[in-house]
Amino acid sequence: MSVQPLMPPMITVKDLNVRFRHGRQTVSAVNGVSLEVARGEVLALIGESGSGKSVTLRALMRLHAERTTTIAGRIHIAGQDVMALSKRQLRALRGPVAAMIFQEPLLAMDPVYTVGQQIIEALRQHQTLSHADARIMALEALRSVHIPSAEQRLDAYPHEMSGGMRQRAMIALALSCRPQLLLADEPTTALDATVQIQILILLRELQQALGLAIIFVTHDIGAAVEVADRVAVMYGGRIVEQAPLAELLNNPRHPYTRVLLGTRPKAGLSKGQRLVSIAGAPPDLSRLPAGCAFAPRCPHATDVCREQVPAQELVNPGHPIHCHHWMTI
Numbered sequence: 001m002s003v004q005p006l007m008p009p010m011i012t013v014k015d016l017n018v019r020f021r022h023g024r025q026t027v028s029a030v031n032g033v034s035l036e037v038a039r040g041e042v043l044a045l046i047g048e049s050g051s052g053k054s055v056t057l058r059a060l061m062r063l064h065a066e067r068t069t070t071i072a073g074r075i076h077i078a079g080q081d082v083m084a085l086s087k088r089q090l091r092a093l094r095g096p097v098a099a100m101i102f103q104e105p106l107l108a109m110d111p112v113y114t115v116g117q118q119i120i121e122a123l124r125q126h127q128t129l130s131h132a133d134a135r136i137m138a139l140e141a142l143r144s145v146h147i148p149s150a151e152q153r154l155d156a157y158p159h160e161m162s163g164g165m166r167q168r169a170m171i172a173l174a175l176s177c178r179p180q181l182l183l184a185d186e187p188t189t190a191l192d193a194t195v196q197i198q199i200l201i202l203l204r205e206l207q208q209a210l211g212l213a214i215i216f217v218t219h220d221i222g223a224a225v226e227v228a229d230r231v232a233v234m235y236g237g238r239i240v241e242q243a244p245l246a247e248l249l250n251n252p253r254h255p256y257t258r259v260l261l262g263t264r265p266k267a268g269l270s271k272g273q274r275l276v277s278i279a280g281a282p283p284d285l286s287r288l289p290a291g292c293a294f295a296p297r298c299p300h301a302t303d304v305c306r307e308q309v310p311a312q313e314l315v316n317p318g319h320p321i322h323c324h325h326w327m328t329i
Contacts, residue, residue: 009036009037010039010078010180011036011098011181012076013060016032016071019070020068021068021069021070022068026286028237028288030056031236031237031238033238033239034239037214040211042213042214042216042227042229043216043232044224044228044245045216046234049219050285051234052234053186054103054217056234057185057215060075060077060082060098061090077181078098080097095122095126097179097181098183099175100184101184102170102185103189115156115158116138119141120134123138123177135154139151142172144172145168145171145172145175145206163190163191164198171206181213181214183214183217184214188200200223200226230242230318231248233256233260235256235293236294237288237293238322240256241257241323243315244319247316247318248319249261251319253315253329255329256297259276262276263276278297283296291304292323300325305324
């Protein structure tokens with residue numbers, strides 16, 4: 001019996017570092033991030049605001065301003081070395097291979113063009129299509145994300161749509177060229193709870209129907225639970241723990257992961273009862289401490305935590321962690 005070869009990962013990132021220059025100051029926003037996402041898999045990247053999640057996502061598509069940004073490390077998407085691509089090759093990658101959903105579609109979409117015009121432009125940029133054929137495909141893209149009255153919405157401007165409809169239109173735009181990888185940057189942050197769950201369900205349905213690989217950035221573990229197969233926890237520009245979703249929820253080993261999970265509102269919370277919060281503040285990425293970035297807020301920190309960045313160890317296969325004391329806490 002022949003053995004089928006293993007499919008290569010959809011995306012592989014090795015030792016990614018992102019630095020921003022602002023005058024004489026350098027901000028170390030991402031520090032040695034490594035991850036892999038298989039074809040058809042959803043990875044949730046979670047952490048507090050300022051932990052480096054969105055910076056990581058944009059770096060994968062090389063969307064940061066080159067004049068003020070230094071990116072180092074390896075990024076391979078669908079077998080292509082993203083760091084070695086020319087600007088023309090990057091344009092060919094963005095859309096048909098990898099696409100991105102931004103956090104605020106009202107700012108991400110062009111306000112002077114209709115939603116339909118923007119989808120049509122993306123389609124014609126990457127395929128040889130007449131305007132009429134591209135319009136038909138744009139209409140199908142809106143229908144695929146369950147936008148009601150899609151014919152009318154096609155000729156609407158972004159500001160004429162509700163927040164939920166704009167987010168659906170952004171998803172339709174991102175998926176119009178049938179990418180293999182979708183990068184979703186907190187796509188539900190600005191939406192109310194009912195619309196949030198609708199968008200999360202829609203993303204999971206589309207992911208399963210199209211076989212997409214997705215990296216889903218969020219600070220909300222509840223959102224990650226709805227869509228993720230695996231979770232990577234970021235703090236201070238580093239991934240401190242990764243694991244399959246169920247294992248991370250049932251067996252979190254990093255102190256930061258534990259307190260982050262503990263901040264979730266519990267069922268039966270009574271009116272006036274104080275929510276759990278994480279003491280202290282996230283680190284200043286322009287002045288990171290010498291050791292573990294979480295040490296100033298960690299109740300288990302010792303001198304070694306403050307002096308040395310913890311190396312990667314394995315809790316279980318598929319469950320790496322960066323913590324000096326994970327075995328004893």
